[in-house]
Amino acid sequence: EPEVTQTPSHQVTQMGQEVILRCVPISNHLYFYWYRQILGQKVEFLVSFYNNEISEKSEIFDDQFSVERPDGSNFTLKIRSTKLEDSAMYFCASRPGPTEQFFGPGTRLTVL
């Protein structure tokens, strides 16, 4: 069964550094998402992406964040200058159409 994949599984970085989190959505899916989950808190929406552009973003998704689909398979989330409070699990999700979203295994980001 096709799955969303994410790399790396764990990323440790110093405050102020740039990180890029990578996702490979399910191949025939058209809608892509990033969510994050701070330890012990709920899953929060960051951004949605369709037809090569951002379709919606949350208040969390400020100028420090960007997304890109550099080729036909990858979907990336970049954080330009990480803060301590960016430490969280970051989940990528995708869906083929107006149906359920399927989540990748997540990247645990630790900012020191």
Place this chain on the structure above:
Amino acid sequence: RKEVEQDPGPFNVPEGATVAFNCTYSNSASQSFFWYRQDCRKEPKLLMSVYSSGNEDGRFTAQLNRASQYISLLIRDSKLSDSATYLCAAHFGNEKLTFGTGTRLTIIP
């Protein structure tokens, strides 16, 4: 009022028992609802979509009550492997999923 609210639990239930969770939502324009299961430090995994007519998948039954703005999940004959956090999620007329905080369930042998 939070958009999606759940009782965080924990619910500690003996194996074989039936357990039910509710989730309330504040936006009457909500279109779609889902139950996800999340194991510790793992991704949310889709358990089932929730339809107005209700739906059942094996031991799991989901119901939607639009008049009272809540959805429910019933687990019958609970098993040790059902121990997890159950997340309620909704689409509010846009693309994003809005999640509740989750209800933690532990099945006790």
